[in-house]
Amino acid sequence: MNNRYIVIVGCGRLGSHLANKLSKCGNSVVIIDRDESNFGKLSPEFSGFRIEGDATQIDVLQSAKLGQADILIATAHEDNTNMMIAQVAKKVFGVTKVIARVFDPKHEEVLLKLDIEVICPTAAAAEMFLTAANRQS
Amino acid sequence: MNNRYIVIVGCGRLGSHLANKLSKCGNSVVIIDRDESNFGKLSPEFSGFRIEGDATQIDVLQSAKLGQADILIATAHEDNTNMMIAQVAKKVFGVTKVIARVFDPKHEEVLLKLDIEVICPTAAAAEMFLTAANRQS
Numbered sequence: 063m064n065n066r067y068i069v070i071v072g073c074g075r076l077g078s079h080l081a082n083k084l085s086k087c088g089n090s091v092v093i094i095d096r097d098e099s100n101f102g103k104l105s106p107e108f109s110g111f112r113i114e115g116d117a118t119q120i121d122v123l124q125s126a127k128l129g130q131a132d133i134l135i136a137t138a139h140e141d142n143t144n145m146m147i148a149q150v151a152k153k154v155f156g157v158t159k160v161i162a163r164v165f166d167p168k169h170e171e172v173l174l175k176l177d178i179e180v181i182c183p184t185a186a187a188a189e190m191f192l193t194a195a196n197r198q199s
Numbered sequence: 200m201n202n203r204y205i206v207i208v209g210c211g212r213l214g215s216h217l218a219n220k221l222s223k224c225g226n227s228v229v230i231i232d233r234d235e236s237n238f239g240k241l242s243p244e245f246s247g248f249r250i251e252g253d254a255t256q257i258d259v260l261q262s263a264k265l266g267q268a269d270i271l272i273a274t275a276h277e278d279n280t281n282m283m284i285a286q287v288a289k290k291v292f293g294v295t296k297v298i299a300r301v302f303d304p305k306h307e308e309v310l311l312k313l314d315i316e317v318i319c320p321t322a323a324a325a326e327m328f329l330t331a332a333n334r335q336s
Contacts, residue, residue, distance in 0.1 A: 068332070075302065079325050084332065133332055161331045163324060165212065181327045183320035187300060188216050190318045194298045195205070195221065195270055 064088035069126050069157075071095075071117040071147050072137035076163065078103035080135060085110045092126045117147050120154070128155040136162040141169050148178045201225035206263050206294075208232075208254040208284050209274035213300065215240035217272060222247045229263045254284050257291070265292040273299040278306050285315045 064087045070077050073095035082105045085091045091110030094117045095101065101112045115122035117138070128134065134151040136144035141164045148162040153176075161179040164170060170180045201224045207214050210232035219242045222228045228247030231254045232238065238249045252259035254275070265271065271288040273281035278301045285299040290313075298316040301307060307317045 075321050076324055076328070079321070080328055080332075083325070083329060135328060135332070137328075159332070161328060163328075179331050181324050181331065183324040184212050184216070186323045186327065187213055187318050187320040188220070190323065191213070191217055191272060191274075191298060191300075192220060194316050194318065195217075195272070195296070 066090070066132040067127075067130055068092070068133045068135065069094070069123075069128050069131045069151075070135045070137065071144070072139065073097075073100040073103060073112075074137060074139060075103070077135070077137040080137065081110060082108055092131075094122060094126055118143060120150070123147075123150065123155065128157060131155070131157050133157070133159045133161065136160070138163075141166055145169060145173060148173060149176060152176060152178060203227070203269040204264075204267055205229070205270045205272065206231070206260075206265050206268045206288075207272045207274065208281070209276065210234075210237040210240055210249075211274060211276060212240070214272070214274040217274065218247060219245055229268075231259060231263055255280060257287070260284075260287065260292065265294060268292070268294050270294070270296045270298065273297070275300075278303055282306060282310060285310060286313060289313060289315060 067090045070081050070093045073093050081091050081093045085108050094113045096116050098114045134157045136147045138144050144162040148160045151157040151160045163181050167185045173180045204227045207218050207230045210230050218228050218230045222245050231250045233253050235251045271294045273284045275281050281299040285297045288294040288297045300318050304322045310317045
């Protein structure tokens with residue numbers, strides 16, 4: 063599972079962390095961000111490609127060779143951006159596995175219907191808080 | 200476990216969700232936010248108290264009767280705010296169970312040493328992404 067071609071959108075805290083991890087264990091990773099300075103979060107060992115550009119533009123996704131990707135990971139800061147890119151990856155580029163971060167749990171349902179996997183940190187954090195609150199100290 | 204006195208700082212998406220849930224199952228909840236409009240996120244069934252104020256001010260925490268709280272939950276948007284409030288709750292008010300959200304995993308270690316429980320949505324989301332990426336579709 064470590065020789066896949068993975069395109070990551072967004073080089074924030076989450077995107078850069080995933081890029082470093084997935085690159086380190088042998089995957090080919092391309093990471094896209096609008097702001098070049100965000101690439102500073104990548105570790106020196108990151109062996110993938112960086113693309114400075116707006117991933118809501120089809121030509122930027124084409125330059126990332128998204129059509130050849132095994133996995134698309136969307137970690138931009140706006141839910142709408144991630145939802146848009148995830149749908150384009152699935153429907154236009156035919157990427158098999160598409161995983162998107164959304165902050166608003168309401169957006170989850172829409173994406174699941176489109177066979178897009180969804181990670182919702184808000185819902186995950188809420189569950190963790192409730193578990194911690196109910197645990198006897 | 201449903202008759203506790205719980206003070207929540209921050210009425211954003213996470214804070215309001217927790218306030219609604221914890222209030223609904225019978226706890227006494229006080230929620231503090233600097234911006235009154237955020238209280239609009241609370242459900243009509245929320246039966247706790249709202250305090251408009253800056254929770255980094257000791258008198259605001261006093262007005263929330265933090266000294267009597269069983270649990271303090273810090274969900275402000277800045278890590279520094281949550282770390283500060285969590286420490287004050289533990290050391291000044293002697294709250295037994297203090298749970299704080301921090302976005303930067305580096306902040307986790309500092310708080311754990313102070314017996315403060317930490318929820319890091321970034322780390323949780325990263326784990327979830329890696330699990331999803333490695334799962335056979």
